Amino acid sequence: MxxxxxxxxxxxxxxxxELPEPVRLALSRQIIHHRTPEFTQAFLETRELFKRLVDEPTENFVFFASSGTGAMEAAVLNFFNEGDEVVVIEAGKFGQRWTELALRWGLKPKVVRPGWGKALKLEQLERALKETPNARGLLFQISESSTGAFYDPRKFKELLKDREILVVADAITALGVYDLKPSEWGVDVLVGGSQKALMLPPGLSILWFSERARERLTDRAYYFSVKNELPKQTEGQTAFTPAVPLVLALKESLELILAAGxxxxxxxxxxxxxxxxxxxxxxxxxxxxxxxxxxxxxxxxxxxxxxxxxxxxxxxxxxxxxxxxxxxxxxxxxxxxxxxxxxxxxxxxxxxxxxxxxxxxxxxxxxxxxxxxxxxxx
Structure with missing residues (x-):
């Protein structure tokens, strides 16, 4: 029928x-040049709104003109060196992506496979950590959108508290859904993307990181270099051409989200x-x-x-x-x-x-x- x-x-x-009307209207405006005071002001205002979204006062985050996978790759490149051991929770297609990125950039992943859609048992993670005592990171999805499963980092926060492990969370389908506070949830690196609960078109990604993660920044990336981007973005500019319409639309979206609470x-x-x-x-x-x-x-x-x-x-x-x-x-x-x-x-x-x-x-x-x-x- x-x-x-x-x-x-x-x-x-x-x-x-689908996009809310204020976002659609923002996207319909004539584009402005990114090397102007007008864009700088809008960019800085957007950054302030994002701080409120994650309830973190720190300036430790950057926007990239990329899909969410770009920010996942940026997380691997900026916080880990070749040869580093990491633990990956692979419970779906996007968990597999963490494994693929780790292997592509010379990391040594210890993969935990609870099964697609299956809950993670703490003993599975504990066993993987014992088998990789020199692990430098834990990579996982908060919301694994290939299976619809939720992996709450607060459940294994206690297990990780005395370890020198960066907790790297793909929050692409969690940011804007949960009242997600990275520090409170025990997350060191948070990956976000525009086309999910932030209600924008694809093409803008976000990488937030803790002070502990900042101390581990590497020099391995070029386009995705946090060391290159961060000082410019905190001043309202970017190292490379930004996704201007998406930045302006993100400002509208964040205002809607924060007004709702x-x-x-x-x-x-x-x-x-x-x-x-x-x-x-x-x-x-x-x-x-x-x-x-x-x-x-x-x-x-x-x-x-x-x-x-x-x-x-x-x-x-x-x-x-x-x-x-x-x-x-x-x-x-x-x-x-x-x-x-x-x-x-x-x-x-x-x-x-x-x-x-x-x-x-x-x-x-x-x-x-x-x-x-x-x-x-x-």
């Missing part, structure tokens, strides 16, 4: 996400995640990760119902969701809560009921929407 839809696709994908946004995402879980489970879907993230949901369809068939039918109704990646390709449906207002998910749930009616004959009842609303009202 193809529905007439004049407004185009509705994105429920874990990046890119970090804790309120975290609660919003948690309620949407819980409501969507209840709704999908009422239709026979199974939540894939053992410990789910609040940024997106990953669901296994009922037996005999292909995930890609569900996605195709939803797209006919103007609803775009994501599929599985890597070993989960064709096996799960991923629904993003980033860049989505709470009541917008009711569109998805209605379309999902129509989809199941077409694919299985199950008549729509509105029951999933009721489950979703009951979570929002809690």
């Amino acid at each position: 193809k529905l007439v839809n004049f407004k185009g696709e509705k994105l429920f994908t874990p990046g890119p996400v 970090r804790q309120a946004l975290e609660r919003k995402h948690l309620l949407m995640a819980e409501g969507t879980r209840r709704a999908f489970e009422s239709l026979g879907f199974r939540l894939f990760p053992e410990e789910p993230a609040a940024s997106l949901g990953a669901f296994v369809p009922p037996e005999g119902l292909p995930a890609d068939a569900v996605r195709k039918k939803l797209l006919e109704k103007g609803i775009r969701v994501a599929g599985g990646q890597g070993e989960l390709k064709g096996k799960i449906v991923r629904v993003s809560y980033m860049g989505v207002d709470p009541l917008e998910l009711m569109q998805l749930l209605g379309a999902l009921e129509l989809t199941l009616y077409e694919l299985t004959g199950r008549p729509p009842t509105g029951e999933p929407t009721g489950h979703y609303l009951s979570a929002l009202a809690s």
Whole structure:
């Protein structure tokens, strides 16, 4: 059943996400030159807003004109030397990316594989640390968006407190979702990207780091050199041409996020995640990760119902969701809560009921929407 839809696709994908109107308006303005007082002022104001987002007064962060993977690579290059041992938590496609980057730049990764979507057991991490007593870093995802799983660094903060290990967190689908305070969470290096909960187009990445990490800065990078970028960015400029429209749009996005409140946004995402879980489970879907993230949901369809068939039918109704990646390709449906207002998910749930009616004959009842609303009202 193809529905007439004049407004185009509705994105429920874990990046890119739909853009708020103030962000779209900022992007529609005539571009300004980056070597001007006007840009310098806007850049410095954006930096001040970012400090408030992570609740950190330090100037220890830089923006890069790149995807989030660029900032992941920057983390490897700027804080580790060739031959350094690191522990990698590889629990999905993006955990694999940490391993690949470590190997590419001459690090020696000790890989912990809890399994895709599986929770990390502390004894697994403890065993890896004992086997690599000279490890210089721990690399992991807070929100592994390929599986929808959450890996909370606060759970292993105690285990790491007396070790000289830099805790490097890919927070690309956690920044703007959780009330994430790096120092309080035990994180030394934080990686962010623009096209997720920061609600921008792709092309801007962020690298925040602690004072302890700053003391370990290397000279291995060129374009991604923190030593080169940091003194310029704290003065309102950049070493290379910045993504000017994205910097200006980030200012708008951060103002929206901070006006809503970090804790309120975290609660919003948690309620949407819980409501969507209840709704999908009422239709026979199974939540894939053992410990789910609040940024997106990953669901296994009922037996005999292909995930890609569900996605195709939803797209006919103007609803775009994501599929599985890597070993989960064709096996799960991923629904993003980033860049989505709470009541917008009711569109998805209605379309999902129509989809199941077409694919299985199950008549729509509105029951999933009721489950979703009951979570929002809690």
